[in-house]
Amino acid sequence: MGKLMVPALRAVLAVLLAGSVFVQTVLVPLLAVDLEQLAPSLSYLRVPVVVLVLLGVVAVQVVLVCVWRLVSMVRRGTVFSHGAFRYVHVVIGAIVVAALLLFALTAVLASANHHVPGDAVAPGMILLLCGGVVAVLGVALIVLVLRMLLAQAVAREAEAGRMRAELAGVI
DSSP states (O other): OTTTHHHHHHHHHHHHHHHHHHHIIEEEEEEHHHHTTTGGGGGGGGGHHHHHHHHHHHHHHHHHHHHHHHHHHHHHHHSTTTTTHHHHHHHHHHHHHHHHHHHHHHHHHHHHHHHHSSSSHHHHHHHHHHHHHHHHHHHHHHHHHHHHHHHHHHHHHHHHHHHHHHHHHEE
16 A cells, blocks of 8 residues: 555545544534424334444444554555454454445334335435345355455465465475
8 A cells, every 4th residue: 555545545535534523513412403303193203213323333333443554454464364363353354334324224214114104205215215225235155255355365375475484484
């Protein structure tokens, strides 16, 4: 990675992390206040929606912190080691959790249509959220493929190390 890439990526990660903290501390409470204005028949939505959104933000923060750690490993030249797998596994898990949270949010919002006459939540919005679930799971699959590439790179690095040791023994 170029000398400017690591600081640039860290800057982006820092901005995203700060933005996620802003969402947690400002926007989620505002969402809770807005949801207080729901019709009494939909008041049961307030707590699950706020909790699911808050947990979704936490899942994003976990991914950001793990990517930060992986970038640190890249800078030190240790990313092609078994230590990187811990962070990659956490990233995959957090992305899957985010997909499950988004699915749960979709289910909660879809349930509103069964408790109120008419459509409390537009069916198009439910369909859009279902597409979001598929997209997030797709990202998890992409990271899983990248994990497989990392495993191959770690194996090749270990093999190269053994070959260097053998060559040093011969010389």
